[in-house]
Amino acid sequence: MTRVLHVITGLGRGGAEQQLLQLVRHMPGSVDTEVAVLTRPGPVAAALRAQGVRVHEIGMRGNRDLSALPRLARLMRDGRYDVVHTHLYRACVFGRIAARLAGVRTVVATEHSLGDGHIEGRSTSAAVRWLYIATERLGTVTVAVSPTVAGRLLDWGVPADRIVVIPNGIDAAAFAFDPGLRLGVRRRLGIAPDEFVFGAVGRLVPTKRFDLLIRAFARLEKGALLIVGDGPQRGELQELAARTGAASRTIFMGESGHVPGVLSAMDALAAPSEQETFGLSVVEGLAAGLPVLYTECPALADLPPGMVPDSARHVPARLPEWQEALARCMSEGRRRTVPPDAVWHYDISVHAKTLAELYESSHRSATGPRPEPVVALQQERAQNAGH
Template sequence: MTRVLHIITGLGRGGAEQQLLDLIRHMSGLVDNEVAVLSRPGPVAVALREHGVPVHAVGMRGNRDLSALPRLARLIRAGGYDVVHTHLYRACVFGRIAARIAGVRTIIATEHSLGHGHIEGRSTTAAVRMLYTATERLGTTTVAVSPTVAERLRGWGVPPDRVTVIPNGIDAEAFAFHAERRARVRARLGLDPNAFVFGAVGRLVPTKRFDLLIQAFAHLDDGLLLIVGDGPQRAALHRLADSSGVAARTMFAGESGDVPDVLSAIDVLAAPSEQETFGLSVIEGLAAGLPVLYTACPALDDLPPGMVPAQARHVPTGLVAWRAALTRCLLQSPTRWPPPEAVQHYDIRVHAKTLAELYESHRHRPAKGARAAWPAVAPRQYERAEHAGL
């Protein structure tokens, strides 16, 4: 069985971290997985260990902690892994270099969060882009979570033959709606069982546009708004809700380890993000039977013709459009829809099997020597990328 070490920046609650957990769960019996986390082991590390997956904490103290590189290389060499698979910017940079030092032949990376002008919610400065593309050449292939991300990688100069598209996946059964779950979660959150609740799930960063959602919601005379997630904009969004006069009708629930619970408690999922690499929360909302309002969702854009479900409504960015969309929903009775065909299109089991097959195919590919020269990355250039917070 192929032995794989996944390297990820942190294991707090986040889209990439949860996707890694779900993929590993569904690769059980196909691949022997272990995980190395550079920093912040967090709740996903606990879930992985409960599933029997070894998690190694590298103990990286910050973006400038170059001492983590030899520690990571020693871990890889000692483990005798067939494949190293990196996730998120810092882990991709350090992980590819460490894997090459350790002599691993197959090095795969997944690009989870590359947008226009930002990566993982932060600006893609010239230094960030240079460091990314330089270390990308040390790997075997890069997995894009959507054709949209693949196109962005090509725009960064990554050759098309080094990019493989394997979309994010979802376990639809985990998101199935149950009335008793709805009642239980509303009681736990202190939500009126009869209130109409708009919900939003995601990291509280500018690109998610939760500020726009709050401003649009402020024009409604009824309903509640539940925002689930955490991030650097949390305090600013609290202040916006207060100044907009909707603090009493807006609940910030923080991070949640159980998104299916949250989706069972709301009546409409709002996803006003202007940029997405996939749009997993939209697909999760559809799996929960919710009407969904969204601005950007490559997962829906990339579907075969005719597969975009009626309950997914595209809303152009802007206050007028979002105010009108929320108002229309509020005037309608809450409705739960059967999960559409689009949800099955992104079955996590299929994508986990595809990833396992990718590992196997690259593992047995004849060696052709070094694929690229080591990139000359000066310390000053690394520090410039570090200042972007990656």
């Protein structure tokens, strides 16, 4: 039995938090899991506890609350964990240091949110980058959720033999279309049963480009736009919807504790983000049978040749193209009754099994595995630079 402590910054309804919940739910029986949350236990903490997972609240009060460090180290030392697995920037920084203080030899980190010039929706300063790299060296291996993220880690200076690509996973059955949920969600939101609904799911930050979606949608004469998520740009986006005349047809739902339900209420998913580390909402939309419009999605770009489904259409981040794509989708888009093969490619049970094997192999070796895919990526980038 491998004892693993997951350390995460918060347990709200974000993508990394939901991914952790699904990972723990599908982890093989050979892994005994506990979770430590630095701040904001939130609804995912309650869901983990409902599954019988022990959740430790560290009570960190802010980014500079160094008193959290000895509390976290003490937890790790007393728990006698074989592996510490960290998620999100603050948890990775504090978790790696605490693990070193506690004498935990195997530290795995998953990089969920490293974009081009930003991390977790915030700009990356030289200080942020320096602290990330300095503490990364205290760990054993860093998991990138896509080859795109692996490339960014390489650019930051993380050695190839410390990176392994393990994509995010999805429980496809959980997103199956439910006509009862569709009617219930629409009734609660005041949406007519026969109205065509475009949906978007994600944190309301500039890189997601919900502004582009609202402008394109405002040019349509009918339909509704359902935006699921919250974030610092909410007020600005609501004002934009009002200025463009789309306010009466745009619903800002806020965060949802049941994404499968809101996906059932939609007729198409729009994902105009220009930067993504994986594109989980796109895969979830496909699992729900929805036609999907997207600008950037490493999860689809990294699929084997021929596996990108025809129900997913790439749309450049320009207003005329998005307006045309929305109009065309409204007239031609149809929900699929069976998810495409691309969804099964990211089966969460396979993801969990791969991570369990990584825990075991990393625990056996102080240096951890040397993953061929990332070494090959580094070699390919070097060859391209030489041309």
